[in-house]
Amino acid sequence: xxxIAVVAGDGxxxxxxxxALKVLDAVHPGIETTRYDLGAARxxxxxxVLPDAVLTELAGHDAILLGAVGxxxxxxxxxxxxxxxxxxxxxxxxxxxxxxxxxxxVPGPLANVKPGEVDLVVVREGTEGLYAGAGGVLxxxxxxxxxxxxSLNTRHGVERVVRDAFARAARRERRKxxxxxxxxxxxxxxxxxxxxxxxxxxxHPDVTTEYxxxxxxxxxxxxxxxxxxxxxxxxxxxxxxxDIAAAVTGGIGLAASGSINPDGTYPSMFEPVHGSAPDIAxxxxxxxxxxxxxxxxxxxxxxxxxxxxRVTAAVAVELANRTPGVPxxxxxxxDRLAAHAVA
Amino acid sequence: xxxIAVVAGDGxxxxxxxxALKVLDAVHPGIETTRYDLGAARxxxxxxVLPDAVLTELAGHDAILLGAVGxxxxxxxxxxxxxxxxxxxxxxxxxxxxxxxxxxxVPGPLANVKPGEVDLVVVREGTEGLYAGAGGVLxxxxxxxxxxxxSLNTRHGVERVVRDAFARAARRERRKxxxxxxxxxxxxxxxxxxxxxxxxxxxHPDVTTEYxxxxxxxxxxxxxxxxxxxxxxxxxxxxxxxDIAAAVTGGIGLAASGSINPDGTYPSMFEPVHGSAPDIAxxxxxxxxxxxxxxxxxxxxxxxxxxxxRVTAAVAVELANRTPGVPxxxxxxxDRLAAHAVA
Ligand SMILES: CC(C)[C@H](C(=O)O)[C@@H](O)C(=O)O
Ligand SMILES: CC(C)[C@H](C(=O)O)[C@@H](O)C(=O)O
Numbered sequence: 003x004x005x006i007a008v009v010a011g012d013g014x015x016x017x018x019x020x021x022a023l024k025v026l027d028a029v030h031p032g033i034e035t036t037r038y039d040l041g042a043a044r045x046x047x048x049x050x051v052l053p054d055a056v057l058t059e060l061a062g063h064d065a066i067l068l069g070a071v072g073x074x075x076x077x078x079x080x081x082x083x084x085x086x087x088x089x090x091x092x093x094x095x096x097x098x099x100x101x102x103x104x105x106x107x108v109p110g111p112l113a114n115v116k117p118g119e120v121d122l123v124v125v126r127e128g129t130e131g132l133y134a135g136a137g138g139v140l141x142x143x144x145x146x147x148x149x150x151x152x153s154l155n156t157r158h159g160v161e162r163v164v165r166d167a168f169a170r171a172a173r174r175e176r177r178k179x180x181x182x183x184x185x186x187x188x189x190x191x192x193x194x195x196x197x198x199x200x201x202x203x204x205x206h207p208d209v210t211t212e213y214x215x216x217x218x219x220x221x222x223x224x225x226x227x228x229x230x231x232x233x234x235x236x237x238x239x240x241x242x243x244x245d246i247a248a249a250v251t252g253g254i255g256l257a258a259s260g261s262i263n264p265d266g267t268y269p270s271m272f273e274p275v276h277g278s279a280p281d282i283a284x285x286x287x288x289x290x291x292x293x294x295x296x297x298x299x300x301x302x303x304x305x306x307x308x309x310x311x312r313v314t315a316a317v318a319v320e321l322a323n324r325t326p327g328v329p330x331x332x333x334x335x336x337d338r339l340a341a342h343a344v345a
Numbered sequence: 346x347x348x349i350a351v352v353a354g355d356g357x358x359x360x361x362x363x364x365a366l367k368v369l370d371a372v373h374p375g376i377e378t379t380r381y382d383l384g385a386a387r388x389x390x391x392x393x394v395l396p397d398a399v400l401t402e403l404a405g406h407d408a409i410l411l412g413a414v415g416x417x418x419x420x421x422x423x424x425x426x427x428x429x430x431x432x433x434x435x436x437x438x439x440x441x442x443x444x445x446x447x448x449x450x451v452p453g454p455l456a457n458v459k460p461g462e463v464d465l466v467v468v469r470e471g472t473e474g475l476y477a478g479a480g481g482v483l484x485x486x487x488x489x490x491x492x493x494x495x496s497l498n499t500r501h502g503v504e505r506v507v508r509d510a511f512a513r514a515a516r517r518e519r520r521k522x523x524x525x526x527x528x529x530x531x532x533x534x535x536x537x538x539x540x541x542x543x544x545x546x547x548x549h550p551d552v553t554t555e556y557x558x559x560x561x562x563x564x565x566x567x568x569x570x571x572x573x574x575x576x577x578x579x580x581x582x583x584x585x586x587x588d589i590a591a592a593v594t595g596g597i598g599l600a601a602s603g604s605i606n607p608d609g610t611y612p613s614m615f616e617p618v619h620g621s622a623p624d625i626a627x628x629x630x631x632x633x634x635x636x637x638x639x640x641x642x643x644x645x646x647x648x649x650x651x652x653x654x655r656v657t658a659a660v661a662v663e664l665a666n667r668t669p670g671v672p673x674x675x676x677x678x679x680d681r682l683a684a685h686a687v688a
Contacts, residue, residue, distance in 0.1 A: 082529040111568055113456040132496070137533040147500035149537035153475070157490035184581070186425040190480040194492035217588040224567060224592035225454055238527070242585060245560040249567040 004304050005034045007063040007269070011041040013278025014288035014332075015069025021290035021336025022067060022297040025316075028340040029309040030301060036063070040085060042073035042278070051084035057092060061268060065300050068273035069293065073280055083135065090128050093268035095261035096159065097166045098128035098240060099299065100275065102247035102257065104227075107322035110252050115227060120251055122230035125167040126240025128261055130159040131191075133237045155191045155236070160198045166264055167234035168206045178210040178231035179203075182219040182239055195236065216243070223247055248275055256321075258295035262303060270303050272296040286332045291317055294339050309343075316342035347647050348377045350406040350612070354384040356621025357631035357675075358412025364633035364679025365410060365640040368659075371683040372652040373644060379406070383428060385416035385621070394427035400435060404611060408643050411616035412636065416623055426478065433471050436611035438604035439502060440509045441471035441583060442642065443618065445590035445600065447570075450665035453595050458570060463594055465573035468510040469583025471604055473502040474534075476580040498534045498579070503541045509607055510577035511549045521553040521574035522546075525562040525582055538579065559586070566590055591618055599664075601638035605646060613646050615639040629675045634660055637682050652686075659685035 008023065010016035026033055038056060045051055060066060066089070071081050089095070104110050104120035136152035164181075171179045181199045185192030196213070203211045214222065216239045222229060223246045235243060248257040257275035274292030282288055295317055301310035316339045324330070351366065353359040369376055381399060388394055403409060409432070414424050432438070447453050447463035479495035507524075514522045524542045528535030539556070546554045557565065559582045565572060566589045578586060591600035600618035617635030625631055638660055644653035659682045667673070 078529040078535075079532045083532070087530070109456075111456060112454050113452075114454060133530060135532075137496075137531070139533050139537065141500075143540065145500055147537060149498045149533040151496040151498075151531045151534045153480075153494040153496075155492045155494075157484075157488055184584075186421040187430070187476060187581075187584075188480070188494045189422045189426065189478075190482050190492040191494045192421070194482065194490060197486065217584045220563065220585045221588040221592040221597065224589060225596065238530075241527075241530075241560045242563045245564040246567060246589065249564040253568065254564065 003032050003034055004030070004064045005036070005062070006300070007038055007060050007066045008035050009038050009040050009066060009068040009071070011069040011071040011278060012043055012073050013070055013280045013283040015041070015071065015278055017283070017286065017288050017332050018274060018290040018293035019067060019069035021332060021339065022293040024336045025294050025313055025340045025343055026297050026301070029312055029343045030304070030306050041071035042076045042081060045076055045080065051080060052088055060089070061093070063269045065269050065303060066271040067297065067300060068271055070274065070276060070278040072278045087133060089271055090261050093263055093271070094129060094265070095263050095268070095270060096127060096129045096163050097262040097264055098126035098237070099260040099262055100124045100126060100240070100244040100247070100257065102244070102251045104251045105256070105318060105321040107324055108252040108256065109326055110250060112224070112227070112250055115250070120227045122227065122247060123170065123232055124240055124244045124247060125163060125170065125232060125234045126244060127159065127163045127235070127237045130155055131237035153188070153191055155194050157194060157198060160195055161202065164198050164202045164234055167232050168202050168209055171209045171232040172206060174231060176231040177208060178212070180219070180230055180233045181211070181213045182216050182233055182235040182243065184216050185213075186215060191236070199234070219243060220246055223250060227251070244275070254292070255289045256291050256295070258292050258299055260296065260299040260303065272300040272303070287329060288332050289330060290332050290336050290339070291320065294336070312343045313339070346375050346377055347373070347407045348379070348405070349643070350381055350403050350409045351378045352381050352383050352409060352411040352414070354412040354414040354621060355386055355416050356413055356623045356626040358384070358414065358621055360626070360629065360631050360675050361617060361633040361636035362410060362412035364675060364682065365636040367679045368637050368656055368683045368686055369640050369644070371687045372655055373647070373649050384414035385419045385424060388419055388423065394423060395431055403432070404436070406612045408612050408646060409614040410640065410643060411614055413617065413619060413621040415621045430476060432614055433604050436606055436614070437472060437608070438606050438611070438613060439470060439472045439506050440603075440605040440607055441469035441580070442603040442605055443467045443469060443583070443587040443590070443600065445587070445594045447594045448599070448661060448664040450667055451595040451599065452669055453593060455567070455570070455593055458593070463570045465570065465590060466513065466575055467583055467587045467590060468506060468513065468575060468577045469587060470502065470506045470578070470580045473498055474580035496531070496534055498537050500537060500541060503538055504545065507541050507545045507577055510575050511545050511552055514552045514575040515549060517574060519574040520551060521555070523562070523573055523576045524554070524556045525559050525576055525578040525586065527559050528556075529558060534579070542577070562586060563589055566593060570594070587618070597635070598632045599634050599638070601635050601642055603639065603642040603646065615643040615646070630672060631675050632673060633675050633679050633682070634663065637679070655686045656682070
C-alpha cells in the first residue's frame with residue numbers, strides 16, 4: 003500500500019490537490035495519505051519553513067504530492083530555497099521531469115501548430131548547476147560590491163540525468179534526445195555535459211541525438227516545438243525552457259512536473275508547475291488538470307502505468323470537451339476526471 | 346566624417362553587409378569604411394581569430410559593422426570567445442541592445458498578437474555574468490570530474506546598464522522598465538541586481554517598473570509580448586530572452602543588435618542577430634533587413650537620429666509590402682531600402 007505525503011500548501015494548492023487525490027483514489031484505491039502543513043501560511047504562523055523532523059517524516063513516504071506553496075507576502079527565496087529546493091536536494095531528486103503536450107481542444111498561442119503535434123518531455127537536472135547555492139556578496143551596498151553565483155556540475159550528476167533521458171527516449175516512439183546547453187560560452191560545464199552526453203549516446207545506437215544552444219532552443223520551442231521529443235538540460239536552462247514549453251502548449255495551468263529520485267532511495271515529489279494563484283484562491287475556479295497530471299506522473303513512479311494512462315486519457319477527454327471561454331469549476335472537473343479515469 | 350570598421354565575415358555576412366553599407370551610404374554620405382577579414386574563413390586560412398594588431402586598429406574606429414561570423418567547421422567557442430565576446434569585453438560594450446518589433450506585414454507565430462502591438466527593447470548586460478569566462482574543470486574524464494562556471498556581477502557593471510535602460514525608457518512613450526532575473530534562486534546576484542535597480546528607479550519617478558523571474562518572463566514573452574517596453578537583464582538571461590523576442594516577432598532573420606559602449610571610449614559594434622547561414626550563402630537569398638536595422642542602430646549611435654529613423658521607416662515599408670511565400674533577392678531588397686530611405 004502506497005504511503006503518500008500530501009503538502010496542499012497555499013492559495014489554490016488545497017483545491018487542486020483535493021481533485022488530484024480524488025482521482026488517485028478512484029484509479030488506485032488504498033493509498034494512505036498524511037497531510038503536512040507547509041508553505042507561506044505556516045511560515046507566517048510559526049516562522050518555520052521545513053523543520054528537520056518534518057523532513058525526516060517525509061523521507062519515510064513513497065512519494066510526495068504538492069499543490070502550490072508561496073505568497074507575495076513571503077520574501078523571495080525563503081520558500082524556494084527553504085522548502086522546494088531543500089526537498090529536491092535533500093531527496094536527491096535529480097530528474098526534474100516536465101512533459102508538455104498540446105492537447106486537442108486546448109487553444110495554444112501558436113498559429114501554425116496543431117493540437118496533437120507537440121508531445122515533448124524536458125528532463126531537467128534537479129540537484130546541481132546554478133541551483134547549488136554557491137555564491138556570495140562582498141562590499142555590499144558600496145560601489146565596490148561584487149556578487150557571484152557558481153554553477154557546479156559533476157560528471158556523476160550530469161551522467162545520471164542524461165542516462166535517465168536516454169532511457170526515457172528509448173521507450174518513446176520517436177526516440178530522440180536533444181541536449182541543450184551553451185557550450186560556445188560556458189565552455190567548461192558545456193564540455194562536461196557534451197562529453198557525458200556523447201558517452202551515454204554511444205550506449206544507445208537506437209536513439210537519435212542532437213545538440214542545441216539554449217538560445218536557439220528557446221527560439222525553436224516557439225517556432226517549431228514539434229521537433230522535440232526528449233530534451234535534457236541543466237537546472238537553470240530547464241527552468242526557463244519548461245516555462246516556454248508550457249506557454250506554447252496552453253500555459254502553466256496545464257503543466258505537470260515530477261522531481262524524481264529514480265533510485266528510489268528517497269521519495270519523489272509531484273506538483274503542478276503553476277503557483278498558488280492567491281487572486282483566485284478559494285473561489286473554486288482553479289483548473290486542477292496540472293495537479294491531476296502530476297498525480298499521473300506519481301502513479302507512473304509507483305509502478306502503476308495502467309492507472310497513469312487512464313488518468314492521462316481522462317484528461318484528454320476533459321480538455322477536448324471544453325468550450326473556450328466557459329469558466330470551469332474545480333470540483334466538477336475533478337469529478338469528471340475521476341469518473342472518466344475509472345470508466 | 347565617421348570611420349566604420351566593416352567585418353563582413355562568413356556565409357551570408359558579406360551579402361547582407363553590402364546592403365547595409367548601400368543604405369548607410371544613401372542616408373549618411375561620406376562614411377569611411379575599412380574592411381577587416383575576420384571569421385571562420387580567416388581562422389581556417391591563417392589560424393588567427395583576432396590578432397592584437399587588428400584589435401588595436403579596430404579601436405581607432407567610430408563603430409564596427411559586422412555581418413556574421415562562424416561555420417560548423419570551427420569548434421564551438423573559438424570564434425565566440427575569441428572574436429565576438431573578445432570585442433564585447435575589450436571594448437567594454439556593456440549595453441547589448443536588442444529591439445524587437447512585430448512589423449506590419451510580418452507573419453508572426455502568435456495567433457493573438459497583432460502587428461504593431463509588440464515594440465520592446467531588451468537591454469542586455471554585455472560584459473559580466475556567466476560570460477566572464479570564470480570557471481574550470483577538474484579530474485577531466487574521470488568519474489570524479491567537476492566543472493564550474495561562475496557568474497560575476499559588480500555593482501559598477503550592473504548599475505551602469507540599469508541606468509542605460511532607464512534613460513532609454515524615459516525617452517520612450519510607455520516609459521516602463523522590467524527587470525528580469527531569478528532572485529528567488531540566484532539570491533546573491535539577484536539581490537545586487539534588485540538593489541541597483543531600485544536605486545536607479547528612485548532617480549526616475551516618471552518611469553514605471555516591474556520585476557519578473559526569468560522563467561516567467563520567458564513565458565510572458567510568448568503569451569503576452571505586448572506587455573514589455575524596456576527589459577533589462579543579465580548577460581545570459583538576455584541571450585535567451587532576446588531569441589524568444591525575435592522568435593515571436595518573425596524570427597532572427599529580422600533581429601538587429603548593437604553591442605554598445607555608451608561612454609564612447611571604445612567603438613560600439615552593430616550586427617544582425619542571425620548567423621552566417623552557410624546553407625543559403627552566396628545565393629542572394631538572404632534577407633538583409635536585420636543587417637540594415639543594425640545599421641540604423643549604428644546611425645543612432647553616430648548621433649544621426651534622423652537618418653536612423655528614415656532607415657527604420659524604409660524597413661517598415663519594405664516589410665508591409667512583402668507577399669509571404671515569395672522569395673526575396675538580397676540585392677533588390679537593399680536597393681529598395683536605400684531608395685525608400687532617401688525619398
Ligand atoms: C520556485 C522556483 C524555485 C522553481 C525553480 O526555479 O526551479 C520553479 O520556478 C520551478 O520551475 O519549479
Ligand atoms: C555567439 C554567441 C557567443 C552570442 C552570445 O551568446 O551572446 C550570440 O548567441 C548572441 O546572442 O550574440
